[in-house]
Amino acid sequence: MVKFTKDTIIEALLFASVDPVAAGKLAQAAGLEEAEALASIDTLNAQYEREGRAFRIMEISGGYQFRTLPELSEYLKGLARQIAAHRLSHASLETLAIVAYRQPISRVEIEKIRGVSASGVLKTLLEKRLITVCGRAQVLGRPLLYGTTADFLRYFGLADLSHLPRESELQVILSEQEGRMVSQVEPGEEDNGGPTDQQTLL
Amino acid sequence: MVKFTKDTIIEALLFASVDPVAAGKLAQAAGLEEAEALASIDTLNAQYEREGRAFRIMEISGGYQFRTLPELSEYLKGLARQIAAHRLSHASLETLAIVAYRQPISRVEIEKIRGVSASGVLKTLLEKRLITVCGRAQVLGRPLLYGTTADFLRYFGLADLSHLPRESELQVILSEQEGRMVSQVEPGEEDNGGPTDQQTLL
Amino acid sequence: MEDYQVHLDFFEGPMDLLVYLIRKHEIDIYDIPIVLLAEQYLEYVARIENLNLEKAGDFLLMAATLLQIKSRMLLPRPEGSEEEWEDPRMELVEKIVEYMQFKEIADHMRRLEDLSSRQAERGFSEMELYAQEEGEDPGIDATVNELILAFSRVLIRQRTPEPVHRVRREKISAARRAAEIRELLGRKNRVLFSDLLSEGASRLFVVVTLVALLEMAKSGEIRVEQADIFSELWVLRHKLRKDLPALGAEEPEDVDEAEGPPLED
Numbered sequence: 133m134v135k136f137t138k139d140t141i142i143e144a145l146l147f148a149s150v151d152p153v154a155a156g157k158l159a160q161a162a163g164l165e166e167a168e169a170l171a172s173i174d175t176l177n178a179q180y181e182r183e184g185r186a187f188r189i190m191e192i193s194g195g196y197q198f199r200t201l202p203e204l205s206e207y208l209k210g211l212a213r214q215i216a217a218h219r220l221s222h223a224s225l226e227t228l229a230i231v232a233y234r235q236p237i238s239r240v241e242i243e244k245i246r247g248v249s250a251s252g253v254l255k256t257l258l259e260k261r262l263i264t265v266c267g268r269a270q271v272l273g274r275p276l277l278y279g280t281t282a283d284f285l286r287y288f289g290l291a292d293l294s295h296l297p298r299e300s301e302l303q304v305i306l307s308e309q310e311g312r313m314v315s316q317v318e319p320g321e322e323d324n325g326g327p328t329d330q331q332t333l334l
Numbered sequence: 335m336v337k338f339t340k341d342t343i344i345e346a347l348l349f350a351s352v353d354p355v356a357a358g359k360l361a362q363a364a365g366l367e368e369a370e371a372l373a374s375i376d377t378l379n380a381q382y383e384r385e386g387r388a389f390r391i392m393e394i395s396g397g398y399q400f401r402t403l404p405e406l407s408e409y410l411k412g413l414a415r416q417i418a419a420h421r422l423s424h425a426s427l428e429t430l431a432i433v434a435y436r437q438p439i440s441r442v443e444i445e446k447i448r449g450v451s452a453s454g455v456l457k458t459l460l461e462k463r464l465i466t467v468c469g470r471a472q473v474l475g476r477p478l479l480y481g482t483t484a485d486f487l488r489y490f491g492l493a494d495l496s497h498l499p500r501e502s503e504l505q506v507i508l509s510e511q512e513g514r515m516v517s518q519v520e521p522g523e524e525d526n527g528g529p530t531d532q533q534t535l536l
Numbered sequence: 537m538e539d540y541q542v543h544l545d546f547f548e549g550p551m552d553l554l555v556y557l558i559r560k561h562e563i564d565i566y567d568i569p570i571v572l573l574a575e576q577y578l579e580y581v582a583r584i585e586n587l588n589l590e591k592a593g594d595f596l597l598m599a600a601t602l603l604q605i606k607s608r609m610l611l612p613r614p615e616g617s618e619e620e621w622e623d624p625r626m627e628l629v630e631k632i633v634e635y636m637q638f639k640e641i642a643d644h645m646r647r648l649e650d651l652s653s654r655q656a657e658r659g660f661s662e663m664e665l666y667a668q669e670e671g672e673d674p675g676i677d678a679t680v681n682e683l684i685l686a687f688s689r690v691l692i693r694q695r696t697p698e699p700v701h702r703v704r705r706e707k708i709s710a711a712r713r714a715a716e717i718r719e720l721l722g723r724k725n726r727v728l729f730s731d732l733l734s735e736g737a738s739r740l741f742v743v744v745t746l747v748a749l750l751e752m753a754k755s756g757e758i759r760v761e762q763a764d765i766f767s768e769l770w771v772l773r774h775k776l777r778k779d780l781p782a783l784g785a786e787e788p789e790d791v792d793e794a795e796g797p798p799l800e801d
Contacts, residue, residue, distance in 0.1 A: 136388075136405070136406060137386065139386075140386060140387075140388045140406070141388070141406065141409050143387065143388040143389070144388035144389070144402045144403070144406040144409060144410065145409060145410065145413050147388060147389050147400070147402055147658065147662075148402050148410050148413075148661070148662035148663045148666075149413070149658070149661065149662075149663040150657055150658050150659075150660075150661040150663070150664070151661075151663075153413070157413065157416050157417075158413075160412075160416065161409055161410075161412040161413035161416060162409060179385065183381065183385060184339065184341075184342060185342075185345065186338075186342045186343075186345040186346035186349060187345075187346070187349055190655070197657065198349075198657070198658050199655035199656065199657055200346045200349060200350055200655055200656040201346075201655070202651055202654035202655050203338070203654075204338060204342070204343065204346040204656075205653075205654035205655075205656070207338075207343050207346060207347065207363065207364065208346060208347065208350050208656050211347055211350060211351045211355070211363055211659075219646075219649060219650075219653070220649065222548055222642070223548055225642040225645055225646060225649075226548065226638055226639065226642045228642075228645065229638045229641040229642045229645055230638050232641075232645075233638070233641065245551075245631075245634060245635060245638060246548065246549055246551060246635070246638075247549045247550045247551040247552075247594060247598060247631075247635075248548060248549030248550070248551075248591065248594045249590055249594070251506065251507075254507065255507060255508060258507060258508065258681060259508070261679075261681055264679055264680050264681045265497075265498075265499055265507070265680050265681070265684065266491065266497075266680065267492065267493055267497045268493075268496065268497050274496070276499055276503060276507065281679065281681070287649070287652065288645060288648040288649055288652050289648060289651060289652030289655060290648065296641070296644070296645075297641070297644060299637060346656070349656065349658060349659070350656035350657070350658070350659045351659045351660070352659040352660055353659075353660070399660060400658075400660070401662065402662060407666075410662065410663065410666050411666055411669070413663065413666075414663055414666030414667045414669070414670055415670055417663065417667055418667050418670035418671055418674065418675065420677065421667075421674065421675030421676055421677055421678070422675050422676065422678040423671065423673035423674075423675040424673055424675070424676070424686070425673065426675070427675075427676065427678050427682060427683065427686045428686045428687075428689070428690060430678075430683065430686075431683050431684070431686040431687035431690065432687065432690060434683065434687070435687055447690060447694065448690070489678070490678070490679065490680050490683060491680070492680065498680070498683075498684070499684055501691070504684060504687070504688050504691070508684070508685070508688055
């Protein structure tokens with residue numbers, strides 16, 4: 133076999149995969165340590181930046197994935213499958229938000245928060261693979277519990293759940309809106325910066 | 335919109351498209367002349383060569399498509415094996431679902447439900463330790479009975495079997511599209527149909 | 537005034553409407569003027585027209601809650617125990633705050649969705665080709681979702697020719713239901729309204745039964761009685777016509793002609 137650099141091997145593995153590839157799998161297939169694989173990803177992204185490439189390697193859903201720069205989307209309409217994708221309804225988004233932050237959660241609990249029936253929305257989200265059944269509550273009737281999936285993270289371009297803003301951060305936004313300040317969180321730590329925040333949710 | 339070079343746009347288009355793109359279509363999508371698009375492809379390939387990239391734009395069945403260098407295929411096969419090892423074929427998944435819901439169950443009973451031979455699939459599932467022999471039926475021939483294992487629960491992240499939705503719950507959580515076994519009129523469907531029905535009736 | 541153009545079905549539900557009103561009137565959620573809010577809310581709910589039963593019910597339930605809080609606010613507070621007084625609005629406020637948070641998160645997720653949808657993934661999967669080489673059926677990452685979807689497909693295939701579908705296609709008409717009720721009354725003379733609905737009644741079945749009863753009451757065939765406001769409804773044969781055989785074998789002439797349009801499908 134021809135000799136390739138670590139970087140080239142990592143590049144090939146990720147480029148050939150449409151789905152995000154977990155660092156462990158990636159390293160194993162390349163015959164590298166995980167840290168080496170991650171270092172290669174950094175090197176590659178720096179090169180792409182310098183050379184003006186149309187894509188970057190991004191951390192998505194617990195793995196790594198090539199994606200084009202969002203600024204190019206105008207040119208891709210019609211050819212790329214993702215770009216034209218339909219957006220989720222308000223009801224779906226609200227329900228997903230509740231599931232993401234309160235998982236595992238039952239249908240009844242979701243309905244208590246939204247004040248409306250959730251069964252139709254849950255069906256849609258299950259079929260879109262954005263949520264999954266993940267157990268039963270230990271309460272009367274043992275209702276099914278729902279949680280988010282890997283596809284959920286991929287759909288929203290998230291590395292993991294902790295990249296959603298924390299509820300305490302949202303409290304700040306809310307309070308400011310109401311003309312009040314809650315002091316437990318420092319200003320400037322608002323949701324714009326969310327995705328870099330590494331703290332676990334809840 | 336940010337200004338990108340022709341090359342970057344061509345690169346993004348070829349990266350994102352599912353099938354090989356014909357030169358004419360590519361040029362049209364990028365708002366270029368065909369000759370310009372072809373020139374861009376040459377420019378890009380020359381850059382990839384110089385920078386030691388793992389991929390090239392290749393001419394495939396009358397169009398252009400990104401492919402990784404064939405010399406790297408050994409690494410790709412390695413990752414493909416890892417991925418395949420973690421996956422279940424559709425036949426396996428269906429058989430596994432039948433075992434999970436109807437256990438303990440014999441091969442003959444599974445075959446009656448699926449309408450095809452199950453021995454190959456059962457062998458695969460036994461090898462993957464997702465099912466196990468758990469007894470013999472008290473009928474003529476005393477056939478082996480199969481059931482799911484602890485590995486099965488771990489694989490699907492379930493605390494125990496009761497955490498799977500019951501058959502009656504499947505009807506509620508999956509809509510007509512996916513689970514056409516729903517026997518009663520769906521709430522949503524009834525809502526739509528309801529008013530007109532009433533009108534004709536009165 | 538243009539505000540009245542805003543339709544109720546524009547809102548996701550009662551919580552959504554409440555939040556809208558709170559923002560519109562710049563209400564401090566920690567000191568909600570409950571009288572104003574309830575009034576405003578009811579103005580919208582009064583215009584329920586095109587909503588389906590379920591959604592309308594959700595809005596009405598919240599209306600009842602608001603009115604209940606309003607009435608509790610009017611009760612005199614126990615003297616000297618201001619500390620112990622529990623604000624009747626508290627529970628609602630907590631719910632509103634919680635809901636507003638999730639709306640905030642949903643907005644944030646909309647932005648993430650927008651950004652993510654503009655980043656194209658690689659269109660063609662070479663890895664899939666290699667995975668296929670590994671096995672003819674490249675298979676899927678099996679999750680609980682895939683498992684239950686696979687099992688529902690099995691159930692679908694099994695049930696395709698089953699009577700379930702014949703039931704669905706069976707025509708429930710008001711005339712047929714009237715005939716059933718008539719037969720029942722022929723035997724019993726009177727029957728509890730709730731008993732007419734007890735057989736696993738779908739909403740459609742309830743509607744058909746109601747329509748049948750209304751028709752029968754209109755034509756004077758039956759009478760509906762109630763001992764007092766909240767007690768059970770009794771359906772009675774209007775006149776115990778002695779000239780008729782007990783089993784109602786003789787049906788009114790218009791039955792066949794009134795076979796009525798089928799309700800299903």
